Amino acid sequence: xxxxxxxxxxxxxxxxxxxxxxxxxxxxxxxxxxxxxxxxxxxxxxxxxxxxxxxxxxxxxxxxxxxxxxxxxxxxxxxxxxxxxxxxxxxxxxxxxxxxxxxxxxxxxxxxxxxxxxxxxxxxxxxxxxxxxxxxxxxxxxxxxxxxxxxxxxxxxxxxxxxxxxxxxxxxxxxxxxxxxxxxxxxxxxxxxxxxxxxxxxxxxxxxxxxxxxxxxxxxxxxxxxxxxxxxxxxxxxxxxxxxxxxxxxxxxxxxxxxxxxxxxxxxxxxxxxxxxxxxxxxxxxxxxxxxxxxxxxxxxxxxxxxxxxxxxxxxxxxxxxxxxxxxxxxxxxxxxxxxxxxxxxxxxxxxxxxxxxxxxxxxxxxxxxxxxx
Amino acid sequence: xxxxxxxxxxxxxxxxxxxxxxxxxxxxxxxxxxxxxxxxxxxxxxxxxxxxxxxxxxxxxxxxxxxxxxxxxxxxxxxxxxxxxxxxxxxxxxxxxxxxxxxxxxxxxxxxxxxxxxxxxxxxxxxxxxxxxxxxxxxxxxxxxxxxxxxxxxxxxxxxxxxxxxxxxxxxxxxxxxxxxxxxxxxxxxxxxxxxxxxxxxxxxxxxxxxxxxxxxxxxxxxxxxxxxxxxxxxxxxxxxxxxxxxxxxxxxxxxxxxxxxxxxxxxxxxxxxxxxxxxxxxxxxxxxxxxxxxxxxxxxxxxxxxxxxxxxxxxxxxxxxxxxxxxxxxxxxxxxxxxxxxxxxxxxxxxxxxxxxxxxxxxxxxxxxxxxxxxxxxxxxxxxxxxxxxxxxxxxxxxxxxxxxxxxxxxxxxxxxxxxxxxxxxxxxxxxxxxxxxxxxxxxxxxxxxxxxxxxxxxxxxxxxxxxxxxxxxxxxxxxxxxxxxxxxxxxxxxxxxxxxxxxxxxxx
Numbered sequence: 065x066x067x068x069x070x071x072x073x074x075x076x077x078x079x080x081x082x083x084x085x086x087x088x089x090x091x092x093x094x095x096x097x098x099x100x101x102x103x104x105x106x107x108x109x110x111x112x113x114x115x116x117x118x119x120x121x122x123x124x125x126x127x128x129x130x131x132x133x134x135x136x137x138x139x140x141x142x143x144x145x146x147x148x149x150x151x152x153x154x155x156x157x158x159x160x161x162x163x164x165x166x167x168x169x170x171x172x173x174x175x176x177x178x179x180x181x182x183x184x185x186x187x188x189x190x191x192x193x194x195x196x197x198x199x200x201x202x203x204x205x206x207x208x209x210x211x212x213x214x215x216x217x218x219x220x221x222x223x224x225x226x227x228x229x230x231x232x233x234x235x236x237x238x239x240x241x242x243x244x245x246x247x248x249x250x251x252x253x254x255x256x257x258x259x260x261x262x263x264x265x266x267x268x269x270x271x272x273x274x275x276x277x278x279x280x281x282x283x284x285x286x287x288x289x290x291x292x293x294x295x296x297x298x299x300x301x302x303x304x305x306x307x308x309x310x311x312x313x314x315x316x317x318x319x320x321x322x323x324x325x326x327x328x329x330x331x332x333x334x335x336x337x338x339x340x341x342x343x344x345x346x347x348x349x350x351x352x353x354x355x356x357x358x359x360x361x362x363x364x365x366x367x368x369x370x371x372x373x374x375x376x377x378x379x380x381x382x383x384x385x386x387x388x389x390x391x392x393x394x395x396x397x398x399x400x401x402x403x404x405x406x407x408x409x410x411x412x413x414x415x416x417x418x419x420x421x422x423x424x425x426x427x428x429x430x431x432x433x434x435x436x437x438x
Numbered sequence: 439x440x441x442x443x444x445x446x447x448x449x450x451x452x453x454x455x456x457x458x459x460x461x462x463x464x465x466x467x468x469x470x471x472x473x474x475x476x477x478x479x480x481x482x483x484x485x486x487x488x489x490x491x492x493x494x495x496x497x498x499x500x501x502x503x504x505x506x507x508x509x510x511x512x513x514x515x516x517x518x519x520x521x522x523x524x525x526x527x528x529x530x531x532x533x534x535x536x537x538x539x540x541x542x543x544x545x546x547x548x549x550x551x552x553x554x555x556x557x558x559x560x561x562x563x564x565x566x567x568x569x570x571x572x573x574x575x576x577x578x579x580x581x582x583x584x585x586x587x588x589x590x591x592x593x594x595x596x597x598x599x600x601x602x603x604x605x606x607x608x609x610x611x612x613x614x615x616x617x618x619x620x621x622x623x624x625x626x627x628x629x630x631x632x633x634x635x636x637x638x639x640x641x642x643x644x645x646x647x648x649x650x651x652x653x654x655x656x657x658x659x660x661x662x663x664x665x666x667x668x669x670x671x672x673x674x675x676x677x678x679x680x681x682x683x684x685x686x687x688x689x690x691x692x693x694x695x696x697x698x699x700x701x702x703x704x705x706x707x708x709x710x711x712x713x714x715x716x717x718x719x720x721x722x723x724x725x726x727x728x729x730x731x732x733x734x735x736x737x738x739x740x741x742x743x744x745x746x747x748x749x750x751x752x753x754x755x756x757x758x759x760x761x762x763x764x765x766x767x768x769x770x771x772x773x774x775x776x777x778x779x780x781x782x783x784x785x786x787x788x789x790x791x792x793x794x795x796x797x798x799x800x801x802x803x804x805x806x807x808x809x810x811x812x813x814x815x816x817x818x819x820x821x822x823x824x825x826x827x828x829x830x831x832x833x834x835x836x837x838x839x840x841x842x843x844x845x846x847x848x849x850x851x852x853x854x855x856x857x858x859x860x861x862x863x864x865x866x867x868x869x870x871x872x873x874x875x876x877x878x879x880x881x882x883x884x885x886x887x888x889x890x891x892x893x894x895x896x897x898x899x900x901x902x903x904x905x906x907x908x909x910x911x912x913x914x915x916x917x918x919x920x921x922x923x924x925x926x927x928x929x930x931x932x933x934x935x936x937x938x939x940x941x942x943x944x945x946x947x948x
Contacts, residue, residue, distance in 0.1 A: 292810045296794065296801055303789040310746060310776070310784040311799045312767030 071365055077416050078363075078409035079377070086402045087114070090394055113394040120387020121380035125269065127387070129260060132271040133341065135379025137162070137353045139278040140333035142360030142371045143285050144199070144326040148213075149366040150289065151322035152302030157202060157217025158330040159354025160224035161195040163347075165331025166338045167228060168194030170237070170345045173250030173338065180253040184339070187254045188277065191335025192328040198224065199327015203320035213323070221354065229347045239344070247345045256340035274336030279372070281329055286368035288325070298322050330354070359407045378403065442503060442519060442600045443467045444489075444632065449498035451484055458484040460656040461498070468600055468632040471623060473643035475636075476653035477676055477873035482636050485653070486603055490522050491515040521599025523590045525606045529578045536561045536574035539593045564592050568625050584615035591622065601632040608642055612731045613901055613934035620646050638676075638873070640669045640683075641902070652676055677875045687885045690909035695719035696893035697743070697862045702752035704738045704917075712738040714917035715752065720862065720893040725884065727908035727925075728897040731937050735917035736897045737779055740866045743895070744776040745769045746784075757861055770799055773861035777851050777868050779897070781844075785851040788840035792832055793821035795839045796854050828853035829879065845876030852883055863887050866897045881907060901930060901937075915939045 090113055094106040121131045141158040148155035169191035176183065202216040231237050232245035239248050259271040289295040301308040301318050308315050333353065338345045360378055364370030385399035409416050445465040451458050458481045466472040476482050487493045489500065491509030499506050502518055509515045512522075530538045536557040545556040561574040570588045578586065587607065594602055604623075608616045623633055623646055637643055643650050644664045652660040652675040660675040673681040697720040704713035712735045720726045730736050741747035743754060745766040753762045756772050764772070778784035786795050797806050797817045806817050821835045830849045832842060839847060848868070856863065865884065869877040884907065888894050898904050904911055905925050913921040913936040921936040932942040 291812055291814070293801055293807050293812055294810060296812060300787050300790065300794075300798065304783070304787045307784050307787045307798070310744075310766060310778055312765065312770055312802075 074413055074416060075363060075365070075370075075374075075410065077420050079406055081409045081416055081419055082402055082405035083114075085405050086398060089401060090398065094393075109392055109394065113388050113392045113398075116388035116391035116394075117381070117384035119384070119391075121384035123387075125260070125263075127383060129269040129271040130383035130386075131376065131380045132259065132275050133379070134382040135375045136272070136274045136278050136340070137333040137337050138356055138360050138378050139275075139372060139375035140281055140336060141330050141353050141357035142364065142375050143278075143281055143368070144195075144328075144330035144333065145357045145361035146364065146366040146368070146371045147285060147288075147298075147329060148322060148326040149361060150295075150302050151298040151318065152305065153203075153206075153319065153322060153326075154214050155199075155202075155217055155323070155326050155330075156214055156358065157199065157220050157327075157354070158333070158357045159350045160217065160221040161199045161327040161330030162334035162337075162350040162354055163224040163228050164198035164327070164334065165191035165195035166334030166345045166349050167231060167237075168331070169335030170247055170250060170338050173254035174248045176254075177251060178253060180255075183251065183253040184256060187250070187339055188332065188335055191331045191339075193331070195331015195334065196324040196328040199330065200320050200324040203323030206323075207316035207319045225347060228345075232345070232347060245347050249344045250339060254339055255343060256336060270341065272336070272340030274332075274340035277332055277336055278375075281332060282368045282372045285329070285371075289368070294321070330357075333357075356403070359403060362407060362410055441468050441630075442632070443501075444520070444601050445501040445504075446485070446489060447499050447501060449485065449488055449495045449500075451481075451488055451493060451495050457656050459488065459495070462653070462656070462658050463498075464651050464658060466601060466632045466634055468630050469627055470648040471627055471633045471635055471646055473635045473637060473647035473650045474653060475638060475640070475643045475650055475672065475676060477638060477875070480653040480676070481656040482653055483605070484656075486522070486605060486634075486636060489515070490520060490603065516597050516599070519598065519600035520603065521594030521597060521601070522603045523587065523594055523605065523607060525609060527586050527590055529586060529589060531579040532577065534575050534577055535572055535581075535589055535592075538578055539589060539596055543597060560596060561592060564595050568595070568622060568629070570622065582615075584611055584618065587611070587619070588622070599631070601634065602626060603634040603636070605636045606638070607635070608637065608639065612937060613930065614938055616642070640672050640676075640874075643672070644669065654678060673874050677873070679875075681874055682878050682882075683874075685881045685885060685906045687888075690724045690888065692721035692724035692909070693891075694722055696722050696757055697864075697895065698755045699743070700753050700755075702739070702742060702754060703750045704735070704742050704747060705750040706738065711750075712917050713742060713749075716914075716917075716919050717752075718912060718919060718922065720895045722861075722891055722893050723888060724909040725888050725894040725896060725907055726910045726912060727904040728895070728912045728914055728919075729901060729904040729933055729937060730899065730914035732899050734914045734937075736866070736899075736914055738917075739914070740776075740779060740864060740897055743864055744774065744778070767802075773859065775855035775858075775860040775863045777848075777855050777863070777865035779866035779870075781847055781851055786839050786847060788847075789838055792825070792830070792835040792837060792839050792842065792850060793817055795850050796821045796824055796835075799854060800858065824853040824857055827857070828883075843873075845872035848872050848876060848880060852880055856883060856887060860887075860892060863892050863894045864897075865895070867899065868896060869898075869900070869903060877903075901933060905930060905933070913937055 087110055090110045091106045094109045120127050122128060141162060144158045144161060145155050169187045172187040172190040178186065201220060202213045205211040205216050206213050229245045232247050237247045239246050256272045256274050258269065259273055259275055260269040289299065297313045297318055300311065301313060301315050305315050334350060337349055342349065356378060360374045361371055363374035381399050381402060385396040388394055389396045443465060447463050449459050449462045462485055474482055484493065488495050491512045491514050500509065501507065507518065536554060539561055540557040545553040547553040558574040561572065565572040570592060572585065572588055572592060578589065607619060611619060626633055635647060647664055650662045650664060650672065651658055652672060654676060662672060669683055673683055700717050702713060702716045703711060706712050716739060728736055738747060742749050745764055749762060753760055755761060756774060759772065761769055761772060782788060787798065801807055801812065806813055825832060825835050828849050830853065831846050839850060868880050868884065884894060884896065896907060908925045911923050911925050911933065912919050913933060915937065916939065935942045
């Protein structure tokens, strides 16, 4: 069996294991039913919860739209983490890079008046550039001083959050008549078209063409890794920095370039949220996405297609979770538990092996975690 | 001490995908030395782990004096009188010899406190009896490798092992330490203990063993008595075909100097001088070997020549061009091929495919890329060509390099570095840890490079390799080049003395 198939199987088994454990949690926390000793009812709650999860994520056009809306920033931010992983770097800073991209995209979005055909790409490009510039900082710090990117990216997240908080209260960015940190709206010409716009102006279909940007970025990431010298250098450095140096690669510059590429993906995530979903920005525009992106990258094993699939899965869980909460009394927080379980099972291949009695070697699983080596 | 016969009968041990030991039977008695010889991956280590209780055999049985027995842990093996000296020592660096050898079997005084006086006495007793010459109060980290190995031996003897297993014991020793080690083995046997000696070095097996068992692909393929056999006969059993043990080469015809080092010094980050004023030439058409015990500055010397490490003083030139400050890529472009010492750490990215590794130092050449675009179709074609030409054993070059055996990994590096136009070949430990068949191959390639008009520098800690491959031998000791000799005019022993920092009687200063 090929390596790819083997790792795919482990990923699927991890998801199945997580669904199984979550099911157990749903049943034992259905206190009302258990209090009555009514196991039948507890299991019917479970059934309607998982049905709601499915219905809310893929059961209708609106559900699919919601899944895609949730998956879009996760995909782009997930690529930011994956790209860094491929170069042997652990990018915890997608949040900060998203904020940087959101600010630059936002600025181009409201400060210029251009035809949409120019304005949209210009604003997206600005997002990517903002994220890239912010992402390059930890790369430079590591190359120059050896400061570990895990520490510096976390610190830079804080710096980005508070800078944005201040920025959105300045005259340049702040919205008329608001005292909180919330920005102006972007020009209509800078807004990303709705994905299902061709179906008429349905306001319940939020999915926007940021998802197309995500797909293009996924392709670009694949092309970078498979077809370019830079991608080859990134991977060689990521797996074995000493060998890359021996091979004459400029490993320090590569750190900076890799982090800038990662930052560009995250910047696009921030930009597409502003230009495609909200039309403005607040300090919470990045939310938890930067951290969820780490889980997305881990689940996708840092490959382009894997990141795409796991972003869609996480988007679906998010969309389906809301439906589940409406249909049953199972709180949406269970989705957080479920996601955490998936990540846990991914990180513990031996556990999954034992549970499903899979034979063979699971050690190759550690690959994604190289970033910790420093 | 009473006699004991230890026997393995029909041992089979399978791992997913391979049979590591296939119906292996062997026996050893007290008072004799059994050498177990085989290539890497022949199943020697698995077999030893079975007899030491670390693995359980799938089939077959262990017998002590004809009685079937079972070991479910090393503790059982130790209790039955089996001791093992591992290749990688298991000592506590900050403890004294006495403290570390009694770990687990501490003599205790009142209230269970460690009786260090008794521990010292025990060490001294064993040490004196077998002429191990160990000071019980010495700190482990201050000891030489040879001394540390003797500490391991004391550990085993204090647990009263009747059969002592040595796993590749000579790999870390200098030639004179190897002689001392053989002395110890003889005294163990004289005192009525049995020894199993695992090795892949033919000469040593012939020197010390009473009987030799040859393992190939998990099976015992032959048994021989040293007095009735020869190195080449055993090598043939190990590899399964006739092997050329002597490097086949015509005398060198050196021409102009190609690589010149002038007073090169390297200082490591702690301020220690690791290479101290090395000056020498490597000429076109000759193989210069740098001999020396591991850790005398050879690693740093090679890294300085290859551009992996900055020099503190002196200059290096290639073909008359000063390359002292050049980057690895610039040296590469100037015609330097570098086979690095540590193939896993430097020479390969084992997670990447064989093809990717075959272009690791060359992907930026116009042959393999255009601007930012890799020409993978060209690289794949080249890879198939090199896999065939250099006999790299793989079914699929798109597999990760980690799937290859050590010898084949080395062939990937050699293929990559030698398959282009070069002027100087720098090879560090080119045959370390690879099997007899691959060694023969790599040596032949090196000689071919020389005959094709390249200057070749080989660094090796294997004295046999140095003596048979070199046209000229430099010996390195404590960062200095202490000898520059013609291998045909000096003996192994003379080189061994240089390596230990002394000078053979009658030698002139170099």
